[in-house]
Amino acid sequence: MVPYLLLIISVVLVNNFVLTQFLGICPFLGVSKKMSTAIGMSLAVIFVMTCASIVTWALQEFVLTPLKIEYLQTIAFILVIATFVQFVEIVLKKTMPALHKALGIFLPLITTNCAVLGVAVKNIKNEHGFVETIVFGFGAALGFALALIMFTSIREKIDRANPPKAFQGIAIALVTAGLLSLVFLMFANMVKL
Secondary structure (H helix, E strand, O other): OHHHHHHHHHHHHHOOOOOOOOOOHHHHHHOOOOHHHHHHHHHHHHHHHHHHHHHHHHHHHHHHOOOOOHHHHHHHHHHHHHHHHHHHHHHHHHHOHHHHHHHHHHOHHHHHOHHHHHHHHHHHHOOOOHHHHHHHHHHHHHHHHHHHHHHHHHHHHHHHOOOOHHHOOHHHHHHHHHHHHHHHHHHHHOOOO
């Protein structure tokens, strides 16, 4: 149990895919203007990243490696991720049309979210077992959600504070993301795996 807890802490805080490895920045910056869209995107990424981690691990273990076609890994993984994203998009469109509209283009962009693909590839590279794959995928998704929700909260407060004109919009968002990234870098020596 302790190794799995350390793995979650590591991937959420120490090696956060968004704030320390800078993967998945597009949806991170794109849907961080309103908390409702940030939470919706977080839930979608948690579902897609966790499920894609499981399926891509099984695909690698039972198809790609035995058939010695590992060179198809990236294409196969992207197809798996795209399938889950399409499922999420269909469900959101039917059950929550307002959230679907608010997420806009950023929902299908989960398919090309390099954080989701990065988690799947890193599971294989680190030779994670089945349970480790689930924990790592879920933890990475929680890390994405934590970073996105924290960033959105800060960004909403900054927008209400009326910053100087030179810092309004994307400029202050990038400065804020950089400062938030520095905060997460403080965790670098917390867990050694």
